[in-house]
Amino acid sequence: MRVSYQHANINSGNESTLLRFTAADGTRACILVDAGDGVNLDTLLADDEYLNAILLTHPHIDHYRTLATNVRHNAPVYTADTTAAILEQSLPEATQDNDLGDISAALDALEPIDDWTSILNGLEVRPVAAGHTPGGAGFLVRFRDETATDDPLNSEQHILISGDFTTRPCAGFPGLETSYPFDVDCLLLNVASNDSYTTSLNESLRSTLEHAYAGSRVVVAASSLTGVHYATLLGHCTEILEREVPITLVGQAAKLYDTLEYDVSGVEPTAVFDRTNEVLADGGITIAGPEMPTTGSTQRLLQAIGDDPVAAFVQLTTGDEVDPADTRCTTQAFSLSNHPSSETITDIVRNIAPKEVVIKHASGRMLKEFQRRFDCCFTWGTNDTGIHCLYENGEWQVPDWITDSTASRIQSRQWEAIQEQSLEIDASLPRCRHGSIDLEAEGVDLDALEETFSGAIEDPYSGTDPENNSSKPAESDEDDRQHDRSFEEDVLARLEAIETTLDRSEETVSARVLSDGADKQILQLLEAADVDAGDVVDVTIKTEPGDE
Secondary structure, eight states, X not given: OEEEEEESOTTTTSOOEEEEEEOTTSOEEEEEEOOOTTOOHHHHSOTTOOEEEEEOOOOOHHHHTTHHHHOOTTOOEEEOHHHHHHHHHHHHXXXXXXXXXXXXXXXXXXXXXXXXXXXXXXXXXEEEEOOSSTTOEEEEEEEEOXXXXXXXXXXXXXXXXXXXXXXXXXXXXXXXXXXXXXXXXXXXXXXXXXXXXXXXXXXXXXXXXXXXXXXXXXXXXXOHHHHHHHHHHHHHHHHHTTOOOOEEEETHHHHHHHHTTOOOTTEEEESOOSSGGGTOOTTOEEEESOSSTTSHHHHHHHHHHXXXXXXXXXXXXXXXXXXXXXXXXXXXXXXXXXXOOHHHHHHHHHHHOOSEEEEESOOHHHHHHHHHXXXXXXXXXXXXXXOEEEEETTEEOOOTTSOHHHHHHHHHHHHHHHHTSOSOOXXXXXXXXXXXXXXXXXXXXXXXXXXXXXXXXXXXXXXXXXXXXXXXXXXXXXXXXXXXXXXXXXXXHHHHXXXXXXXXXXXXXXXXXXXXXXXXXXEEESSOOSOOTXXXXXXXXXXXXXXX
């Protein structure tokens, strides 16, 4: 068996790869992994080559943009079950803003699989869970080679292919495993990374909930799958905090939520709405797409809240943010690209300890950085469209540019990495199906959220005697007065520390305190006031028994 790889779109994302498997009798199988921007099989396949399968790792458009134009030779498009279901919804929608070709051919070719599936005699593929997005998968490839010289009794070889991945679960879907019940000989690895994802996630969750708990109308703009993911996290957060708010998913995100059969407390999918007030509510969160506020449901909803200084617009971006113009509502943007940290990528390679690594989704400086980092395996960090042989004559190949001394050093380090592998290996392979959601495993800092929000809104009559409508607290009057003074002093000290250059005017309105002073003090005005979002105002605090 001869195995080679060829980067299929080196200048347009470099996440797509063409694999060739050639048996001893000359039979050849060509497998395309992902069909991203710029992939053109007309130029990649020779006249005597035929496409046997496309492996599609997940339903993000940068991985399926050229899918329809590259389907040919009756080749199936193998995906995990969830990805196939999502694509049946997403492909028709995506054609509204993208030239994707004849998507009917791609939809007809979709073939969801969840177990080993034969491509040729002695060549099989299987999806495995890979986090990153709902339904995200990697693929295992196994082939048998009776000509193997190192161990003729064990001729089975394994390749693990990652698209974009995380080791974290995503909306209940498992992340990519770092150990397998067999040796992974070769790893095709997407190295797109994000070291700040969990920080950005938690900042966005805190900000979104702050606005909602303060009674604002909140619109969250996100891509459809990110919207589904975010809604599941918000719903579980508010349930744990025991302070649920209405969360409404609209448009394509609502359709995908239903397709994936989620049922999260507080989350209501509404695919179609005639008037924006049907899906907006004071103290409610509405999640819409796309992430840019220039079209679709996001544009409609932003126009509805744009003149409301109390409302909030939260943008979850995977690329550059777009600052909404001419709006009075509060606007915030968070980069929420769900990729592993660079350290996690290094740990993946050390834990799996493959003989070969092919770096994908990187170029230039990043490519060279990962080449240096993966010192326990042979790293194919090529930046070209050449066909490179990975396996031949029963052996995994050493890249031509590596000297004998360097090869010996790498093999020694690989042996050390193998010795460090855990002996407790789960014999099962994770399937791409969502289960219960573990917020902490997904990167949510529950302790910080509970510290910020627990008990922030309390019943003003709690601790009173309902029989005589008395405002006498259950605790001692002195304890209560000390608490009031401490809270008032803290609020006043913080407000006095704020410098403002605004023209001052006086107006007295009633307000309700919504937080306990542990982190931020939030006041909800109970009467209309001539203030805009971002204004800094002086506050005089006066409390009386029975104040609400």
